[in-house]
Amino acid sequence: MAYDPIDPIHQFQIFRIVPIKIGSWDFSFTNSALFMVLTVAVTAGFLYYTTRGRGLVPSRGQSITELSYEFTANMLRDAAGTAGMKFFPFVFSIFMFVLVANLFGMMPYFFTVTSHLIVTFALAMLVISVVVVYGLMKHGLHFFHLFVPPGVPAALLPLVVLIEVVSFLSRPVSLSVRLFANMLAGHITLKVFAGFIVSLSALGTLGILGSILPLAMVVALTALEFLVAALQAYVFAVLTCMYLNDAIHPGH
C-alpha cells in the first residue's frame, strides 16, 4: 500500500520490528510491543528517578509521583475501603500504564498502544480475572451472591440472575471498548482535521486562508484529547476499584 500522508487509519498500523516465530505462533516484536515496553520503561524510570532522593521537602518530580500515589490511593480507598488497599500495586500499575500509554499517543509520530482493542481487552480481562479469582478464593461460593440481588421474589430469581450474569460479563467489554473507542476516535478525528489543513492549503491562497479553520480545530482537539487521555485512564482505574470492591465485599 502506498503511503498516503492524510490517511487517518495509517497511524494504527502494526508492523514487525523483530520477527520472532515459535512453532506456528507469531511472537514478533512489533511497534505496539515497542511502545508498551517504552511506556513501562518511562513510567518505572520516572517513578524510580523521582523518588530516589526521598526528600522530606519533595522536588517537583517527587511531587508528581506523590500526587499520583495519593490520587490512586484515595480513589481505591473511596471505592473499596481499606481492605482494598492490598490491591494498590495492581491498581496503581494499571492506572499509570494506561495514563502514560494514552499520553504517549499524544506525541507526534508515536504509536497509541491503547487504540487497539486487543490491548485494552487484555487489560480488562486481567482486571476481571483478578476479581473472579480473588472473589472465589476469599469467599468461595459466597462470591456468587454477587449475582443474587437481595429482595427479589423467588419467581423472578432465574431471570434476574441471568440478567446479572450478562451484566457481569459485559464489564470487561465495556471497560475495554470504552478506552479503545475513545482513543481510536480521538486520534482519527485529530488526523482527519489535520488532513483538511494539508488538502486545503494545496488549493492556493484562498485555501491557505481557509485552512486556518481546521488548524484552530486541531489545536482545540489536541487539548480535548489530553483531557480524554487522562480521563479515560481515571475511568479505567475507578472501574477497576469498583469491580475489586465487588470481589472484596460481594452480595451487597
Next chain:
Amino acid sequence: MAAKDEDVDAVGETPVGGSGANDAAAWDVRRDQLSRKLAEHRTRLDIEARASRKAGSSQGIAEGLKLASEFAAGIIVGAAIGYFIDRAAGTTPFGLIFFLMIGFAAGVRNILRAVSPETKPVAKPPQIGPNDGKR
C-alpha cells in the same frame, strides 16, 4: 482572611525575647498554639477539598463517558451469547432474540448501577452489624 489576623495576634502575644526557662516555656506555648492552628486549618482544608471534589467537573465528565458504553456493552454481550447458543444448538433465531432482550435488561441494569451506587441494594432493609459503614 480572618485566620491570618488571628495568627498574627497569637504570635504577637507570645514574648519572643527573654532568657532561660522562661524562654523555653514561651516557645512551648507558642508551639502549642501553632499546632492547634495547624490542626484547625487542616480540617478546614479537608472539608473544602471534599466539597470541591463533589462539585468537580472532571468527575462529571468521567461519569458521562462511562454510561453510554455500559449500556452498549450489555447489548453486545447479550447478542453474542444468543448468537453462539444459536450456532451451537441450531435454534436460530430464538436464542438471539431472547438474549438480546436479556442483554438490553443487563445494559439498563449496568446504567442503573453506575448512576446510583449508593442505593444499589434494592429494597434492602438497613442493617446494623459488621457490614455497617462500608459500601
